[in-house]
Amino acid sequence: MRSASEGGLRLALFVLPGIGLLALALGLSPWADGVPVVGLLLGVLVVVGGWCLLGWGMMRLPYPCWAVPRWARETVARRFEKEGWLR
Numbered sequence: 001m002r003s004a005s006e007g008g009l010r011l012a013l014f015v016l017p018g019i020g021l022l023a024l025a026l027g028l029s030p031w032a033d034g035v036p037v038v039g040l041l042l043g044v045l046v047v048v049g050g051w052c053l054l055g056w057g058m059m060r061l062p063y064p065c066w067a068v069p070r071w072a073r074e075t076v077a078r079r080f081e082k083e084g085w086l087r
Contacts, residue, residue, distance in 0.1 A: 006080050009076065009080075010056065010057050010060065010063075011057070013056075013063075013067070013068060013069075014052045014053070014056040014057040014063070014067075015052070015053055015057035015058070017049075017052055018048075018049045018050065018051075018052030018053030018054075018057055019049070019053060020049070021045050021046075021048055021049030021052065022045070022046065022049040022050065022053065024045055024049075025042050025045040025046050025049060028041065028042055028045075029042060065082075065084075065085045073085050074086065
């Protein structure tokens, strides 16, 4: 939260967790053939991780208020002119 730019915020909140979810999916992939639930979990992890990494992280699409932790919303709203979050 101490980052001076919104890019640093996006890195901390979306890019790094997205990479983590994709790495977890890669680690679970050997068990996807034997257990159908793991295959479903892999699909969810890849979609959510990919969206965090590419959509909100690298393509800089607008992210919703609920994607930022509650304790950080006020700081983010004031720093990056997101007045709608302060209602």
